[in-house]
Amino acid sequence: MKRFLALTVLAASIFSCSTNDELTQIGGSDTWVGPEITQGPEDKLYEFTEETQENEFTTLEWSSADYGKSTEYKYNVVTSVEGFENEEIITVATASATSSVLLEKEISKTVNTITGVTDPSDVKEVRVSLRVESYIGEGHDNSPRLSSSMTTFDVIPYMGYQPTLWLAGNFNGWNHNDADVISHDDENPGNYTNIIWMSAEEEGSIIGGNFKVSTMKGWDATNYGMGATEGTLDPEGGDIPVGEPNQYTVTVNIDDLTYSLVPMSWGIVGDATGSWDVDTDLTLDPATSSWSVETTLTDGEMKFRANGNWDYNLGEGDADGQLSEGGGNLQVTAGNYKITLILDPAKGTYTYTLKSI
Numbered sequence: 001m002k003r004f005l006a007l008t009v010l011a012a013s014i015f016s017c018s019t020n021d022e023l024t025q026i027g028g029s030d031t032w033v034g035p036e037i038t039q040g041p042e043d044k045l046y047e048f049t050e051e052t053q054e055n056e057f058t059t060l061e062w063s064s065a066d067y068g069k070s071t072e073y074k075y076n077v078v079t080s081v082e083g084f085e086n087e088e089i090i091t092v093a094t095a096s097a098t099s100s101v102l103l104e105k106e107i108s109k110t111v112n113t114i115t116g117v118t119d120p121s122d123v124k125e126v127r128v129s130l131r132v133e134s135y136i137g138e139g140h141d142n143s144p145r146l147s148s149s150m151t152t153f154d155v156i157p158y159m160g161y162q163p164t165l166w167l168a169g170n171f172n173g174w175n176h177n178d179a180d181v182i183s184h185d186d187e188n189p190g191n192y193t194n195i196i197w198m199s200a201e202e203e204g205s206i207i208g209g210n211f212k213v214s215t216m217k218g219w220d221a222t223n224y225g226m227g228a229t230e231g232t233l234d235p236e237g238g239d240i241p242v243g244e245p246n247q248y249t250v251t252v253n254i255d256d257l258t259y260s261l262v263p264m265s266w267g268i269v270g271d272a273t274g275s276w277d278v279d280t281d282l283t284l285d286p287a288t289s290s291w292s293v294e295t296t297l298t299d300g301e302m303k304f305r306a307n308g309n310w311d312y313n314l315g316e317g318d319a320d321g322q323l324s325e326g327g328g329n330l331q332v333t334a335g336n337y338k339i340t341l342i343l344d345p346a347k348g349t350y351t352y353t354l355k356s357i
Contacts, residue, residue, distance in 0.1 A: 032067050032144070033065060033066040033146070034065055034134060034147055034148060035062040035064065035075065035098070035133075035134050035146065035147075035148045036062060036063045036148045037061070037062045037130070037148050038061045038062055039060065039099075040151040041057065041058040041153045042153065043151075044153060045125065045153075045156070046154070046156070047156040048105075048107070048108055048156065048157050050158055052158075053103070053104045053105040053108060053158050054103065055103065055104050056102070056103060056104075057103055057104045059099055059101050059102075060077060060101075060130065060151075061098060062075070062132045062148060063098065064098055065134035065146050067144065072136075073134050073136060074092065074093070074136070075097070075098075075133065075134050075135075076089045076092055076132070076135070077092075077093070077100055077131075077132055078090070078131050078132070078133050078147075079107070079110045079111070079114070079128060079129070079130055080114070080128070080131075080150075081111055081115055081129075082126065082127035082128075083126075083127075084114050084115060084220075086114055086218075087114070088114055090106055090110045090130075091106065104158070107128065107155060107157060108157035108158045108160075109163075111126060111155065111157045111159075112159055113162065113216065114216075115216075115221070116162075116214075116216030116220075116222060117159060117162075120160060122159075123156065123157060123158075123159040124156070125154055126154070126155060127152060127153075128154070129150040129152045130152075131147050131148050131150045132147070132148040133145055133146070133147045134146045161184045161189060161190060162184065163183060163184055164182065164183050164184065164192070165181065165182050165192050165213050165214065165252060165254075166181055166215075166216070166217055167180045167181065167182065167211050167212070167213060167214075167250065168180070168211060168214060169200075169209055169210055169240075169242070170198075170202070170207065170208075170209025170211070170242075171198040171199055171200050171211065171242070176214060176216075176218055179346065179347075179348070180196060182194040182213075182251075182252055190253050190255035190256070191251060191252070191253050192251070192252045192253075192254070193249065193251040194249075194250055195247060195248070195312070195348075197247045197248075197289060197343060197345035198211065198245060198246065199245035199289065199345070206245050206286040206287055207242075207245060208241070208243050208244050209242055209245075210239035210241050211242060212225050212239060212240060213233070213252055213259070222235050223235070224237065224254075224259075225238045225239055225240060226238055226241070227257060231258055231260060232257055233254075233258060233259055234257070242261065243263075244263070246263040246264065246286065247264040247289075247343060248261045248263055248264065249262040262307070264307065265307055266281075266282045266284075266304055266341055267281045267305060267306075267308070268280045268282065268293070268295075268302050268303070268304055268305075268339060269302065269305055270301045270302030270303055271298070271300040271302075272298055272301055272302040272332045273295070273302050279305065280295055281293065288342070289342065289343045289345055290340055290341060290342045291340070291341045292338060292341070293338070294336070294337070294338045294357060295336075295337065295339065296335070296336050297332050297334060297335060297336075298334045299332070299333055300331075300332065301329035301331055302330050302332055303315045303327075303330060304323065312325070313325070313326060314326075314327060314350055314352075315328045315329055315330060316328040316329065321351050321352060322350075322351055323341075323349075323350040323351060332354065335356055336356065336357050337355060337356060337357060338354075338355045338357050339352065340352060
């Protein structure tokens with residue numbers, strides 16, 4: 001869906017901060033002095049291109065904050081776009097640093113994230129504001145913060161394709177979690193892919209449920225649903241059905257408006273199983289996010305792989321029972337075993353067990 005980002009002037013504002021009891025020892029907020037931008041971009045129109053995206057856009061400089069005592073202050077350079085509520089931190093400076101070099105690609109990426117525009121043909125001129133925010137400590141929500149006034153400019157960013165799209169559905173409570181994203185495949189422009197566990201409990205049953213694809217966290221931008229036929233996308237479409245609960249390779253193409261869901265079917269291969277070419281299939285248990293099989297092994301080596309090929313394979317990890325993508329062969333001794341492959345959906349990590357039977 002094409003979006004037009006209107007040009008309006010964003011009024012400069014000064015953000016205040018709150019205090020708490022732990023901070024009274026360094027004075028009240030009326031004695032604090034926030035940073036102020038002393039050098040930055042001119043208030044004019046800039047146009048970024050693919051050829052210039054590595055170029056320096058500006059060196060942003062600001063005066064030091066003062067919280068009333070000698071301590072290390074940290075700074076965020078915060079970006080906002082006229083017409084959008086959310087802000088993004090573009091860079092962080094620490095200690096005594098009072099300047100930061102900003103590249104064109106950093107501005108473009110941040111505008112991309114805030115606006116949720118994914119199609120390069122949808123890129124329009126936007127009004128961007130930068131401010132510098134100081135804080136003490138690790139930057140938690142209760143950290144005392146001071147903000148500079150804003151410096152503004154217009155820009156036509158080089159958008160390319162945004163790095164990620166978000167998936168929200170029954171499997172994650174319809175939330176836009178950072179773990180549930182599909183990433184852009186630079187070798188196949190417009191393609192986004194990742195492996196996602198899609199399973200939810202509903203009325204005592206484990207289901208695959210439905211989902212949608214969003215261009216930004218939340219529901220305020222484009223949210224792709226199913227098109228007129230299975231495998232097609234529509235920005236105004238309804239929920240996309242998953243089918244059986246499983247781990248899926250999710251692929252979306254925002255140029256062609258297509259999607260695919262390929263369930264992961266895991267097996268074991270190796271001389272310990274009798275063949276490096278023919279898989280011994282594991283059976284999925286959706287309730288435990290695991291696959292298992294009872295089989296006889298000989299002395300030798302084996303690996304886990306998905307869908308009968310080596311695109312996704314798991315081998316030796318950093319510790320006993322842990323697995324890593326593309327890891328080394330697993331050494332086993334002869335015997336009858338129940339072999340279980342266990343997925344941690346939240347972390348996207350795998351472990352396995354071999355139990356003699």
